[in-house]
Amino acid sequence: GAVVSQHPSRVICKSGTSVKIECRSLDFQATTMFWYRQFPKQSLMLMATSNEGSKATYEQGVEKDKFLINHASLTLSTLTVTSAHPEDSSFYICSAPTGTGKNEQFFGPGTRLTVL
Amino acid sequence: EDKVVQSPLSLVVHEGDTVTLNCSYEVTNFRSLLWYKQEKKAPTFLFMLTSSGIEKKSGRLSSILDKKELFSILNITATQTGDSAIYLCAVALQGAQKLVFGQGTRLTINP
Secondary structure, three states: OOOEEEEOOEEEEOOOOOEEEEEEEOOOOOOEEEEEEEOOOOOOEEEEEEEOOOOOEEOOOOOOOOEEEEEEEOOEEEEEEOOOOHHHOEEEEEEEEEOHHHOEEEEOOOEEEEEO | OOEEEEEOOEEEEEOOOOEEEEEEEEOOOEEEEEEEEEOOOOOEEEEEEOOOOOOEEEOOEEEEEEOOOOEEEEEEOOOOHHHOEEEEEEEEEOOOOOEEEOOOEEEEEEO
8 A cells, every 4th residue: 555654753852942754655646645643542633734835724723833834745744843842742643645536544654752 | 513433432352352343423524434443653544434334344354334323333353462452433524635533442452
């Protein structure tokens, strides 16, 4: 099946720093990618839809100035957590739709962010 | 508001048992329902269901959708310890590629 990669897989940073997470579709083009956040023992919460060539669409309650999304090419979307704080510590996962009618979504392996 | 609800939230059984996981939904414009298995990292795709009453099967796992009653079940027979995971149900909406996820069911299989 289709492959989506994320980098880094794990990052630990100090409070106040910014962290960039990359999501790549390795063997297909993705005009749309999705960014999710998952807190321990909770489900995936959609944060935003990343659109190649246009602005990202953010879900209600997600600060667009804090979580900057750039869909630089048909195979790369980046999420930058700006001025990270301990409450931003979470598991961040991206996905990209593919397959017939774009019905299937393939997930990246996720990035575990820990903010000290 | 679009909503997907899974039950139970947590389930502990013995190896060899059969389990049934439930997923109900209330969405404005249903397109398909998907089941995922999540172990330590990202979810892996299990099934996609679009039509009522047609069972999808993969080994010991099977799933079916009831679009009239707005729910789906995921069955796992002869469970093994490797089936321990969080099982996520998600609904895809018409006209949008994003998924609405349920809370997940944490399944633990004890030897």
